[in-house]
Amino acid sequence: MTSFQGTPTYPDHAWHGNATVLENVQIARATFRIRLASPPLAERIVPGQFLMLRLPRRDDPLLGRPLALYAVVPDASGRPHAVDVVYLIIGRMTSRLREVPAGAKLDVWGPLGNGFPPDEAEHLVMVAGGIGQTPFLSLGREFLGMQRYGKPPRAVPVAKKATLCYGARSAEFLAGVSDFEAAGIEVHLATDDGSRGHRGLVTDLIAPLVAKSPWPCRIVCCGPEPMIAATARIAQRLAIPCQVSLETPMACGIGACFSCVARIRDESGNWDYRRTCVEGPVFDAQHVVFDNEELGAPSAREAE
Numbered sequence: 001m002t003s004f005q006g007t008p009t010y011p012d013h014a015w016h017g018n019a020t021v022l023e024n025v026q027i028a029r030a031t032f033r034i035r036l037a038s039p040p041l042a043e044r045i046v047p048g049q050f051l052m053l054r055l056p057r058r059d060d061p062l063l064g065r066p067l068a069l070y071a072v073v074p075d076a077s078g079r080p081h082a083v084d085v086v087y088l089i090i091g092r093m094t095s096r097l098r099e100v101p102a103g104a105k106l107d108v109w110g111p112l113g114n115g116f117p118p119d120e121a122e123h124l125v126m127v128a129g130g131i132g133q134t135p136f137l138s139l140g141r142e143f144l145g146m147q148r149y150g151k152p153p154r155a156v157p158v159a160k161k162a163t164l165c166y167g168a169r170s171a172e173f174l175a176g177v178s179d180f181e182a183a184g185i186e187v188h189l190a191t192d193d194g195s196r197g198h199r200g201l202v203t204d205l206i207a208p209l210v211a212k213s214p215w216p217c218r219i220v221c222c223g224p225e226p227m228i229a230a231t232a233r234i235a236q237r238l239a240i241p242c243q244v245s246l247e248t249p250m251a252c253g254i255g256a257c258f259s260c261v262a263r264i265r266d267e268s269g270n271w272d273y274r275r276t277c278v279e280g281p282v283f284d285a286q287h288v289v290f291d292n293e294e295l296g297a298p299s300a301r302e303a304e
């Protein structure tokens with residue numbers, strides 16, 4: 001049973017203010033890392049939580065956009081000082097964000113959402129597709145005992161190993177691989193065109209990795225919904241605990257608008273709509289009702 005208690009889940013724990021941009025640099029094709037100075041946010045946020053980012057004095061886009069914590073950056077004395085966020089250029093907000101220079105201020109509120117639970121994982125297997133790797137650098141660092149998060153800092157049982165399975169369209173979209181390797185996380189890559197790592201789906205990597213692991217695995221997953229759904233089915237087949245972080249579009253991030261709902265089952269198997277921004281974005285994979293679930297069984301490839 002997943003323990004989601006103990007993390008600051010609700011927006012009344014959040015900070016809202018203007019954060020100064022310290023840097024905004026390109027790290028892969030159409031992918032940037034922005035560093036925001038905000039000690040109140042940096043000291044409270046835990047892996048899997050997100051913040052809402054809005055361009056001030058603009059009405060296009062009017063609403064903020066949710067972006068996951070990538071890293072907490074300490075100051076010279078070691079205290080949490082800034083947060084890093086990695087974003088892929090998708091549309092109106094992210095294409096303007098790339099132009100924001102160091103020294104500018106952004107409207108920020110967070111931390112938001114529940115984050116990944118600090119449950120034991122002897123071998124933490126992080127499965128990411130597209131830009132879904134962003135929550136996993138901080139999570140991997142936390143589970144390898146390199147960094148603590150939250151106020152007060154939460155306790156997490158140290159894992160024996162952390163592995164990232166990361167899939168992207170092609171090598172040029174892979175963002176932050178060296179950050180993960182520098183943190184001691186073993187990285188397995190997959191690309192659609194075979195330009196780096198396994199040619200094919202990142203979900204192809206999961207079962208062989210789990211079969212070879214000498215330790216019990218726990219899977220965490222983030223990315224496009226079909227890939228999350230496939231990972232959830234693989235975890236169920238292998239009887240491995242799995243939590244997923246859903247990236248539903250969000251308007252407010254604080255539970256007020258219901259634009260972010262997902263279908264989530266309760267313990268008795270009945271489902272209802274849950275707000276991803278306050279009751280997620282992290283859910284137990286077996287509780288999520290995925291869009292194509294009623295369409296039938298897993299594909300032949302996954303069933304192999």
Ligand SMILES: Cc1cc2nc3c(=O)[nH]c(=O)nc-3n(C[C@H](O)[C@H](O)[C@H](O)COP(=O)(O)OP(=O)(O)OC[C@H]3O[C@@H](n4cnc5c(N)ncnc54)[C@H](O)[C@@H]3O)c2cc1C
Pocket residue numbers: 050061065066067068069085086087088089090091092093094095131134135246247248249250281
């Ligand atoms: C909890 C959470 C964490 C996230 N973390 C990150 C992150 O770390 N890095 C990152 O790059 N992105 C992340 N996202 C996704 C990010 O919020 C969207 O890509 C962003 O809102 C796009 O804004 P935009 O104005 O550039 O695009 P828009 O102009 O708003 O949208 C362009 C197109 O993308 C579609 N779209 C927008 N948001 C989503 C979505 N979430 N899923 C599917 N389609 C969408 C729109 O319907 C539209 O068709 C996260 C989302 C959530 C909910």
Ligand code: FES
Pocket residue numbers: 249250251252253254255256257258259260261275276277278
């Ligand atoms: S984004 Fe408004 S309720 Fe979740």
